[in-house]
Amino acid sequence: MMTFSPSRLAVFDMDGTLIDSLPDLAACADWLLAQYNLPGITPEAVRPMIGDGVAMLVSRLLDHAGPAATSIDRAEATARYMAHYTPHSTDHTRPFPGTVAALAALHAAGWRMAVCTNKPVAAARRILEVMDLEKWFVTVGGGDSFGVRKPDPRHLLGTIEQAGGTPARALMIGDHHNDVACATGAHVPVIFARWGYGRPEMEAGATVGADSIAEVPHLAGELRPA
Secondary structure (H helix, E strand, O other), X not given: OOOOOOOOEEEEOOXXXXXXXXXXXXXXXXXXXXXXXXXXXXXXXXXXXXXXXHHHHHHHHHHHHHHHHOOOOHHHHHHHHHHHHHHHOOOOOEEOOOHHHHHHHHHHOOOEEEEEOOOOHHHHHHHHHHOOOHHHOOEEEOOOOOXXXXXXXXXXXXXXXXXXXXHHHEEEEEOOHHHHHHHHHOOOOEEEEOOOOOOHHXXXXXXXXXXXXXXXXXXXXXXXXX
């Protein structure tokens, strides 16, 4: 009797992997600091702060601002950041070059695809819709979808289950140590996105690294043969 084998599932991180969101994240960071009469910040200074969710980004911004920011309520600042970022999240954000071609190649090879991001799921879905990327993904697992978030492997496992997949047929693509850690914890191979925001040392523990998203379809096929 033939046994059913679930489709292969490629799970993508979002910021720094699928989309170059730094311009809008940094612009909103600069705006937030200005609301508290704090010195501005450059996109390059914001880059390493990305990857652990909005609350952590805001916390790092306030830490960066120094003693003048110690009395600021972090929860209130996070709410203000999200209120401003949500309508401006696609002003300058764009898919990385080659993203659509890579997704199309994976789809043509029979892959199903999902997103696992520490962004709130509503914000993530809106950005994917505006970028015309949502159609490629069967589900989005946001930072508020499961009560846990990357690097907790349950975030990735929940996304895989929500997509109708299985860890034995899935892989992760991401640019941050959170992506590597959650995939390792879920016993899922992980492709490190060197084109993203993560520092080179964050690749430690990844199954393989890729210099551009164009390499992902080939590497994915090697890690999870049809």
